[in-house]
Structures are given as C-alpha cells and as structure tokens.
Amino acid sequence: MGTFRATSILTGFFALTVPLMPVQAALVRLSPTGARRFPHWYHRQVCRLLGVRLTIDGAVAQNRPVLLVANHTSWLDIPVLSAVAPVSFVAKKEVGRWPFVSSLAKLQRTVFVDRERRSAVGETTNEIMARLKTGDTIVLFAEGTSSDGNRVLPFRTSLFAAAKPSQKGSAGGADDTGAVVQTLSIVYTRLYGIPINRWARPTVGWFGDMEMQSHAWALLKAGPLDVRIRIGEPIPLEDFTDRKDLARRSEAEIRTNVVRMLRSYPEDADIVTTAPAAEARAPARPAGSAASFR
Numbered sequence: 001m002g003t004f005r006a007t008s009i010l011t012g013f014f015a016l017t018v019p020l021m022p023v024q025a026a027l028v029r030l031s032p033t034g035a036r037r038f039p040h041w042y043h044r045q046v047c048r049l050l051g052v053r054l055t056i057d058g059a060v061a062q063n064r065p066v067l068l069v070a071n072h073t074s075w076l077d078i079p080v081l082s083a084v085a086p087v088s089f090v091a092k093k094e095v096g097r098w099p100f101v102s103s104l105a106k107l108q109r110t111v112f113v114d115r116e117r118r119s120a121v122g123e124t125t126n127e128i129m130a131r132l133k134t135g136d137t138i139v140l141f142a143e144g145t146s147s148d149g150n151r152v153l154p155f156r157t158s159l160f161a162a163a164k165p166s167q168k169g170s171a172g173g174a175d176d177t178g179a180v181v182q183t184l185s186i187v188y189t190r191l192y193g194i195p196i197n198r199w200a201r202p203t204v205g206w207f208g209d210m211e212m213q214s215h216a217w218a219l220l221k222a223g224p225l226d227v228r229i230r231i232g233e234p235i236p237l238e239d240f241t242d243r244k245d246l247a248r249r250s251e252a253e254i255r256t257n258v259v260r261m262l263r264s265y266p267e268d269a270d271i272v273t274t275a276p277a278a279e280a281r282a283p284a285r286p287a288g289s290a291a292s293f294r
Helices: 001-028 032-050 079-082 093-097 101-106 122-131 212-222 244-262
Strands: 052-055 064-068 088-092 111-113 137-141 180-191 227-232
Touching: 001 032, 001 212, 032 052, 032 079, 052 079, 064 079, 064 244, 079 122, 079 180, 079 227, 088 093, 088 122, 088 244, 111 122, 111 244, 122 137, 180 244, 227 244
Parallel strands: 052 227, 064 137, 064 180, 088 111, 088 137
Antiparallel strands: 180 227
C-alpha cells in the first residue's frame, strides 16, 4: 500500500510540475508579481498531493518586504513554507547545479550564496536588499542546516550578515528597505493522524548523512502529515542593532515556540530554553544542505 501511495504521489507531482514550469519561466521574465505568487499556489497543490495538512498561527505581513527567519527540519519544509505565503529562499550556490532541483530553485527566484568566498557576502547583501525593496519575502533557515525535528540548533550569526550589514546606512544596507522581520516556527506533529513522538520525528527530519532519495521515498510511503506553524509578529529590521542581535532574538522566539508546539504547552506557559551544547547537537547536514534548495 505504501509503495502504491508513493508511486501515485510521484506520478502526480511530475504531471503537475512539468507542464507548469514554462508558465513560471514566462512569469519570471514578464510579471514579477505573478512570478512571486504563482509558486505559492503551486506549492499549495503540492501539499495537497502529498497529504500535508497545515495549521497556521499568525500570518506573514502583506504588501511589505519580509525577512522570514525559520527553523529547519526537512526537505519538506520547502513546499510547506511556500504554501504558507509567496516566498523565495536563500540557498548555497551548489544547488544551482543540481539536475531538476536547480531548475525549480531558479524558477522560485532563489538567492544563491557562495559560502566559500568571503567577498561574495557583499554581492548577496545587494541582491537580498534589492529583493526586499521590491516587496519580496525572503526565507532564511538560520540554523544553516536541518535537524531531527526534536530541537532547534544554535543560529549561525554569519548567515544574517547579508540581511543585516554591520554598518548602518551602508550602501545596499537594510535600513532603507522598510523591511520587517518575522519568525516562523515549524513542527511536524502527526503522521497518519497519530502523534509523532521524539523517536518517530526523525522519520520526517532529514539530517546527518541521510540520502535524500531514499528518505523522500520512505516519507511518501508513510502517509499523510500534519504540520504546525507559528508566525511571529513583524518587527522592523532597523530595530535590531546588528546581525548578532537579530540572530539572538529570532532564535529565542523560535526556540520557545518550537518547545511549546512539541510539548503542547499553552500560550501563556513560561518556557525556559537554552541552546544545546555543541556536543549535544543532533547529527546535521552541512550548512546550506539540499533541504535549503529554494
């Protein structure tokens, strides 16, 4: 039964995706607004096809540029977050060379980052700032990698450098974009209607040295999923003193929300969280993994 389900989903995915790729390619050239919104509609269909049910608390700000800071669990985060709002992602440059995946990433107007060249940070800053000025919502997976879903890994402040340059008012800086920052906390809660516990959660999480194709096949066979998403209130980007302040405050909010959702705590419950020590971290994929491909 699982094999039939996975095969049917893959067949439906390619039947949906391949004919729509030229449509999005045309929108990228001719209609920036359409190119921003069409992937949102497309990924909502993909989530329906996958059997992913979304419960969303809060909303992404509309009609203004947004830097959306999120935790990261799985390759599945990509269609899920894209189904929440019209977004683009930040990904490592190698993704732009992966067969088929690279085409999807480019069609969703991904911002590619060369993490091997320090000088590339300035180029990425200019691109992110230009995209924010046009009203885009840019997703940053601040852990720099994916986890097993049972925790939030420490945020990497270096990843915020392109969005929050150290010198205020510098050329290409963030202060003149009018952008806001929102956090997005994501937790996969049920598989086939059954609550996912800490031992089963890595079934969804893609981390460590897991091979993507076999993991995706197993997850497609497993059954429909429920995912809980909590979106924070918008805060002007200029309100953060620097990238470290942005990383620290975003991490604290996401970590608290993830703990609340994992443990079903009420909204007003006091949560005490700390970043895990380096030796206690779950095995994770290298920064900028395929899970961040769009």
